[in-house]
Amino acid sequence: MISEFRIAIPDADVLDLRERLRRVRWPRQLPGGWERGVPVDYLRHVVERWLTYDWRTWETRLNTFPQYLTEIDGQTVHFLHVRSPEPDALPLLLTHGWPGSVAEFLEVLGPLTDPAAYGADPHDAFHVVAPSVPGHGFSVPLTDGWNHGRIARAWVELMHRLGYEQYGAQGGDTGSVVSPLVGQLAPANVVGVHINGGLAFPADVQSGDLVTDAERERLAAAERLRAVGTGYADLQGTRPQTVSFGLSDSPVGQLAWILEKFWEWTDPARALPEDAVDLDHLLTDVSIYWFTNTSATSANLYYENRRATDDLRPGVPTGVAVFPTDPAIRRVLDRRHNIVHWSEFTRGGHFAALEAPDLLVDDVRAFFRLIR
Numbered sequence: 001m002i003s004e005f006r007i008a009i010p011d012a013d014v015l016d017l018r019e020r021l022r023r024v025r026w027p028r029q030l031p032g033g034w035e036r037g038v039p040v041d042y043l044r045h046v047v048e049r050w051l052t053y054d055w056r057t058w059e060t061r062l063n064t065f066p067q068y069l070t071e072i073d074g075q076t077v078h079f080l081h082v083r084s085p086e087p088d089a090l091p092l093l094l095t096h097g098w099p100g101s102v103a104e105f106l107e108v109l110g111p112l113t114d115p116a117a118y119g120a121d122p123h124d125a126f127h128v129v130a131p132s133v134p135g136h137g138f139s140v141p142l143t144d145g146w147n148h149g150r151i152a153r154a155w156v157e158l159m160h161r162l163g164y165e166q167y168g169a170q171g172g173d174t175g176s177v178v179s180p181l182v183g184q185l186a187p188a189n190v191v192g193v194h195i196n197g198g199l200a201f202p203a204d205v206q207s208g209d210l211v212t213d214a215e216r217e218r219l220a221a222a223e224r225l226r227a228v229g230t231g232y233a234d235l236q237g238t239r240p241q242t243v244s245f246g247l248s249d250s251p252v253g254q255l256a257w258i259l260e261k262f263w264e265w266t267d268p269a270r271a272l273p274e275d276a277v278d279l280d281h282l283l284t285d286v287s288i289y290w291f292t293n294t295s296a297t298s299a300n301l302y303y304e305n306r307r308a309t310d311d312l313r314p315g316v317p318t319g320v321a322v323f324p325t326d327p328a329i330r331r332v333l334d335r336r337h338n339i340v341h342w343s344e345f346t347r348g349g350h351f352a353a354l355e356a357p358d359l360l361v362d363d364v365r366a367f368f369r370l371i372r
Contacts, residue, residue, distance in 0.1 A: 001070065001071070002068050002069070002070045002161065002162075003068060003069050003070070004066070004067070004068055005067045005068055005069045005078060005138070006063050006067065007059050007062055007063055007067070007138070008059075009055065009059060009291045013291055014055055014056075017251055017287075017290060017291075018051060020250070020251050020252075021047055021050055021051050021251060021252065022051070024047065024250070024252045026040055026044070027040060028040075029041070034263060035228075037256070037260060038256045038259055038260050038263070042272070043252065043255070043256055043259070046255065046259065046274075046279070046283075047252060047255065049279055049280075049283065050251075050255070050283050050286075053280055053283050053287075055284075055287055055291075058103070058280070058281075058284040058287075061106065062102075062103065062106070062284075065080050065082050065109060066080065066081050066082060066083075067079065067080050067081070067138075068081055069138070070158065070161065072154045072157050072158060072161075073143075073150070073153070073154055073157075074143045074144075075134050075139065075142070075143045075146065075154065076138075076139060076140065076141070077131055077132070077134065077139050077154065077158065078102075078131065078132040078137060078138035078139045079102075079129055079130060079131035079132065079158065080102055080105070080109070080128065080129070080130040080131075081127075081128075081129050081162065082109050082113050082127070082128045082130075083113070083127045084113040084114060084125040084126060084127050084128075085113075085114055085125075086114075086116075086122050086123075086125035088123075088125075089113070089125035089126050089127045090125070090126050090127070090166070090167065090168055090191070090368060090372060091126065091127045091128075091129065091159065091162075091164040091166070091167035091168070092112065092126035092127065092128050092129070092167065092168045092169070092170060092364075092368075093129050093130075093131075093155055093158075093159060093167060093168070093169045093170070093179070093182065094128060094129070094130040094170050094171060094175070095130075095131070095133065095151075095155070095169070095170070095171035095174060095175030095178045095179055096130070096132075096133060096136070096171070096172070096173065096174065096175060097133070097171070097172060097173020097174035097175055097176075097197070098133075098136065098173065098174060098298050098299075098301065098302075099257075099258040099261055099262075099285065099286075099289065099298070100172075100173060100285065100351065101132065101136060101137045101285050101288045101289070102130045102131075102132055102137060103281070103284045103285050103288060104285065104351065104353045104354055105128075105130050105353055106281070107353065107354065107357035108353050108357045108360060108361050109128055109130075111357070111358075111361045112125075112126045112128055112361060112364065113125060113126060113127065113128055115365070120365070121365075123372075124365040124368070124369065126168070126368075127164075129158065129159065129162065129164075129167075131155065131158060133146075133151060133174055133178075133298075133301065134146040134151060134154070134297075134301075135294060135297030135298050135300055135301060136289075136294055136297070136298045136301075137288050137289075137292055137294065138292060140292060140293075140294060140297060141297070142297040142300060145300075145304045146300075146301065146304060147301070147304040147305050147307070147308040148174070148177045148178050148181060148305055148308065148310050149181055149308060149310065151174075151178050151181075152178050152181035152182045152184075152185055153185060155169075155178065155182050156182055156185050156186045156189070159186075159189070160189075164189075165189060166189060166191055167189060167190060167191065168190065168191050168192050168193070168194065168368055169182045169183060169190055169192075169193045169194070170193070170194040170195070170364055171195060171196075172195065172196045172197030172198075172350070172351070172352060172353070173197045173198070173350065174301065175195070175197075176195040176196065176197055176198035177198070177310050177312070179193045179194070179195055180193050180195065180312050180315070180318065180336075180337060181310065181312070183315050183316040183318075184312070184313070184315050184316075187315055187316055190316050191316070191317070191368075191371050191372070192316055192317040192318065192319065192340075192367065192368060192370075192371045193316055193317070193318045193319070193337075194318070194319040194320075194321070194341075194363070194364050194367045194368070195318065195319070195320055195321070195337075196320070196321040196322070196323060196326065196352045196360065196363075197323065197326060197350045197351070197352055198326060198327070198328060204332065204335075205219060205329060205332055208331075209329055209331040209332055210329065211331070214344065215329050215330075218326070218327045218328065218329065219327065219329065221325070221327065222327035225264070225327075229264050232257070232260070232261065233302055235299075236299035236300075236301075236302035236303065237302035237303055237305070237306045238303070238306075240296055240299035240300045240302065240303050241296055243295070243296075243299055244295040244296030244299060247295035247296075248293055248295050248296065251286075251290050254286060254289055254290055254295060255286050257295075258285070258286050258289065259273055259282075259286075262276070262277060262282060262351070265325050265349055265350035265351065266325070266349040266350065266351060266355055267323075267324055267325070267347065267348055267349040267355055267356075268324055268325065268349070269324070269347075270349075276349060276351075276354075276355050277351060277354045277355060278354075281354060282354075312336040312337070313336060314334075314335075314336065314337055314338040315337075315338055316338060317338055317340045317341075317370070317371050318337040318338050318339050318340065318341075319339070319340065319341035319342070319343075319363070319364075319366075319367030319368075319370075320333060320337070320339055320341070320342050320343070321343050321345065321352065321359075321360060321363045321364075322342070322343065322344045322345065323345050323347075323348040323349050323350065323352050323355075323356065323359075324345070324346065324347070324348065324349055325349040325350045326350070330342060340367075340370060340371075341366065341367040341370060343363050343366075345359050347359065348360075
């Protein structure tokens with residue numbers, strides 16, 4: 001059974017958020033800057049913006065796209081289903097990650113579903129299905145343990161339930177793992193997989209794998225990230241419930257937890273998160289986590305994945321888009337994917353759909369053009 005859904009956050013919840021923002025107890029600033037975490041002065045600035053930010057405007061924008069709920073394997077799954085006006089459009093399954101949401105895709109939904117309206121070739125059109133990962137956004141409550149493999153199985157069932165026998169899959173972050181798993185589970189149905197924004201450290205790199213200066217720089221950046229930027233993953237992967245108390249009770253705590261990742265993972269040429277991503281769009285993402293109270297349930301994915309192995313192996317044709325913060329090395333990824341398309345960009349970052357939607361859309365079109 002599939003039912004229609006519209007986002008409708010109660011007025012009382014919006015007022016409660018503002019009241020909490022006005023009552024924040026600020027910590028003392030430590031010496032230094034971002035290397036110790038989000039600076040107090042910068043977070044004050046973003047909170048001031050959140051106090052004047054209009055959630056209803058963004059709620060209305062999200063609700064312009066058809067949304068639905070269904071139950072798969074005991075779990076409520078929320079998803080956008082945006083059909084193209086082009087009758088021969090290819091269905092495309094989009095998967096977000098943490099700390100993302102389906103709001104990441106607002107800038108790409110139009111160009112992907114109706115390219116002619118954006119001056120592009122109508123033959124590149126897609127019917128887009130964008131689910132909220134279980135435990136994220138409106139895919140709640142979380143029933144029990146959901147890891148990458150179980151999500152992939154649910155996505156295969158979702159596309160079958162929607163009547164799509166042939167489709168593509170695309171994703172970043174969590175989606176960069178789940179999308180290839182969808183291809184492995186349903187190779188007769190998935191025509192190809194396009195990924196970006198993988199954060200997995202390339203642990204099995206050999207000296208001969210590094211053939212370009214860019215790859216050496218990526219590996220060095222990944223080493224730095226592993227040394228100082230993975231504390232959030234250790235906490236969410238070991239004690240997600242404990243972490244959630246502060247994040248569920250304090251919107252400023254939730255904001256800081258997510259904002260730090262936007263600072264660390266966005267285009268390194270941009271000094272601040274708001275230089276890389278529209279600040280109101282970023283606050284929409286954080287607001288979804290706050291209003292749905294999903295700090296614990298989204299963090300739990302890290303816990304589950306520590307106890308599961310994602311056995312990625314070459315399968316369906318795969319395209320890879322590499323943005324400046326992606327630790328992607330072609331020879332390493334060739335061991336796990338059947339790569340037929342590879343692009344490297346000098347603009348954008350981990351949140352490509354937000355930071356460089358034009359580049360991402362063009363690359364998705366170029367890849368699927370090869371295999372339609």
